[in-house]
Amino acid sequence: MKINTENLKEDMNTVSKIERREFLKIGFLITGVFAGGTVLSLASNIRGAFASTGEFTEKYPYKPHYSMLIRQNLCVDCERCIEACTKTNEVPSYGYRTIILEKVVPDAIGQKREFIPVLCNQCNNPPCVRVCPTRASYKDKNNGIVMIERKKCIGCKACVLACPYNARYFNEEVHAIDKCDFCFDTRLSKGEKLTGCAAACPTGARKFGDISDPNDFVYQMIHQIEKQVWVMRPEAGTKPNVFYMKA
Amino acid sequence: MDKKNIFLFLIILSISCLAGPLMLSASDEVSHGGDIIYDKPVKAVLFSHKVHAEDLGMGCDSCHDGIFQMASLTVQKEADFTMEGLSKGKYCGACHDGSMAFDSDSQCARCHIGVKGYDRAQGIKSGE
Numbered sequence: 001m002k003i004n005t006e007n008l009k010e011d012m013n014t015v016s017k018i019e020r021r022e023f024l025k026i027g028f029l030i031t032g033v034f035a036g037g038t039v040l041s042l043a044s045n046i047r048g049a050f051a052s053t054g055e056f057t058e059k060y061p062y063k064p065h066y067s068m069l070i071r072q073n074l075c076v077d078c079e080r081c082i083e084a085c086t087k088t089n090e091v092p093s094y095g096y097r098t099i100i101l102e103k104v105v106p107d108a109i110g111q112k113r114e115f116i117p118v119l120c121n122q123c124n125n126p127p128c129v130r131v132c133p134t135r136a137s138y139k140d141k142n143n144g145i146v147m148i149e150r151k152k153c154i155g156c157k158a159c160v161l162a163c164p165y166n167a168r169y170f171n172e173e174v175h176a177i178d179k180c181d182f183c184f185d186t187r188l189s190k191g192e193k194l195t196g197c198a199a200a201c202p203t204g205a206r207k208f209g210d211i212s213d214p215n216d217f218v219y220q221m222i223h224q225i226e227k228q229v230w231v232m233r234p235e236a237g238t239k240p241n242v243f244y245m246k247a
Numbered sequence: 248m249d250k251k252n253i254f255l256f257l258i259i260l261s262i263s264c265l266a267g268p269l270m271l272s273a274s275d276e277v278s279h280g281g282d283i284i285y286d287k288p289v290k291a292v293l294f295s296h297k298v299h300a301e302d303l304g305m306g307c308d309s310c311h312d313g314i315f316q317m318a319s320l321t322v323q324k325e326a327d328f329t330m331e332g333l334s335k336g337k338y339c340g341a342c343h344d345g346s347m348a349f350d351s352d353s354q355c356a357r358c359h360i361g362v363k364g365y366d367r368a369q370g371i372k373s374g375e
Contacts, residue, residue, distance in 0.1 A: 077361020078289035102363050110349070111357040113364075202289065203355070 060212035062144035066122065066182050067211035068198065069218045071247035074205035075100065075115040084200035088186045089178075095169045097180040098197055117206060119197070120167035120180040121232065121240035122146050128159035128168065136176070144241065145184050150176040164236040182208070204247070211241065221245065279307070283319045284360070284368055288329060291365035292358050294339070314341050 077100050085097050098119035105112055126146050129137045136152035137159050139145075153176035160168045160177065171178035182188060183195040192199075198208035209218030222229050222243055231240040279296035299305050311317055315338070322328050322338055333340030333351040339358070343351040351358070360368075 074355060076289065076355050076359035077363055078291075078359075079362040080289070100361070100363070102361065111354040113356045113360070115356055115361055 061124065062140075062142060063212060064143055064210035065212035065241070066143050066145060066188075067209060067218050067222075067241045067243065068119070068182070068195070069207040069209070069221055070117050070242065070244045071205050071207065071221075072114065072116055072244050073246045074203040075117055076203060076205075077102065077115040078202065080200045080202060081117065081197035081206060084196040085180075085183075088183060088196035090173075091178070092171060092173055095171055095178060097167075097178070116244075117197075118165060118167070118232070119242060120146060120163075121165050121238060121242045122180075122182065124239035124241065125237060127162040127164065127236070127238060131158040131162040133158065140184075143184070143188075145182050146179070147181055147184070148177055148179065150174055153177050164233045164238060165240075211243075218243075280317065280319060282368075284365060285320070285323050285328075286365060287323050289359075290362045291360050291368075293360045293364065293368075294358075314338060 079100060082096070082098060082100070085091060089097060091097055098117060101116040101118055103114045103116060105114070122145050124139075124144065126137075126139060129139055129146060132138075133156065134152045134154055136149050136154070138147055138149065140147050155170055155175060155177065157170060157177070160170070168177050168179045170176075183192070183197075187194070187196060193208075195206075195208050198206040207218050207221065209216040211219050211222060213219055222245070229243050229245045231243055233240075279300045281296055283294045283296075285292040285294070299310070300307065315322060325332070325338075327335075328338060330351065332338060333343065336344065340351050342348045343358075345353070349357065
């Protein structure tokens with residue numbers, strides 16, 4: 001399933017009651033359709049959903065619970081993130097681990113374009129893992145990153161089709177599906193604190209952190225009560241760990 | 248004025264009458280510097296002469312009397328041709344300060360056209 005600014009269009013009716021309830025459970029209140037109608041907006045509703053923030057943080061199943069916050073309006077499509085990612089993770093020229101979508105709004109007053117970074121959402125409920133016949137795709141039990149065990153991958157591409165974020169491609173060099181792993185292999189496991197893309201971003205559009213840690217910047221940004229936060233394709237029920245907001 | 252001088256005066260007058268329209272049409276073709284696309288420090292920012300000089304009707308010397316040279320990409324060599332420089336009122340920031348024109352600290356993708364906009368302008372088809 002290709003992701004682009006056309007097929008991102010959704011309306012509230014596509015979100016089932018169950019999905020709404022699920023979102024409420026993780027602390028978000030569905031507030032309306034994001035300007036332009038592309039993605040649902042969700043407002044942080046920790047107070048509404050939980051008695052205390054302590055109870056709320058327990059809802060994050062991983063430790064650390066890695067997450068990325070995209071402050072969408074700060075993205076200028078300089079693509080230093082893509083450059084850094086490609087270099088760090090040896091992404092071949094035909095492949096990608098992250099892309100920047102361009103949304104053009106010709107009749108908008110003022111700014112007529114918007115750039116939207118997209119990467120693997122490291123879903124808590126990942127369709128790619130569910131469809132993998134060999135368990136090559138799996139969810140890391142500790143940090144929640146969706147990983148691929150390359151030697152188990154048979155290249156059937158079931159996961160490529162299942163992913164609503166178009167985050168996977170077949171890497172001919174390694175004969176396996178490749179995708180973003182929040183730079184776990186190349187950086188996090190070696191003690192780096194940030195993904196390659198977040199470290200390279202000159203505008204702060206990409207913020208990486210631990211959404212279960214109240215001292216973390218990402219935690220603090222996402223849990224501001226009055227701020228609108230949204231995820232991509234909430235109707236897919238994937239429970240993404242990539243969040244979007246305007247700075 | 249003697250006859251010789253009157254003659255000279257008439258010649259000059261007729262030359263300028265003939266040359267006037269010629270010069271006008273010549274300057275019509277290059278009435279300003281067109282689109283300028285910056286690719287450093289980041290790809291890419293678009294400056295449009297059409298928007299500023301034609302649509303907004305700004306005079307050439309509102310920019311070419313100290314802020315910018317009449318030679319494209321000269322300013323890109325300056326170390327402070329950055330967002331910080333702009334916010335200190337330099338270059339585009341002389342006007343894009345939130346009062347004369349929208350603030351350089353807002354509407355990022357109004358000035359920034361990105362790698363995608365840059366490639367389109369160069370006629371490169373993006374691989375995506």
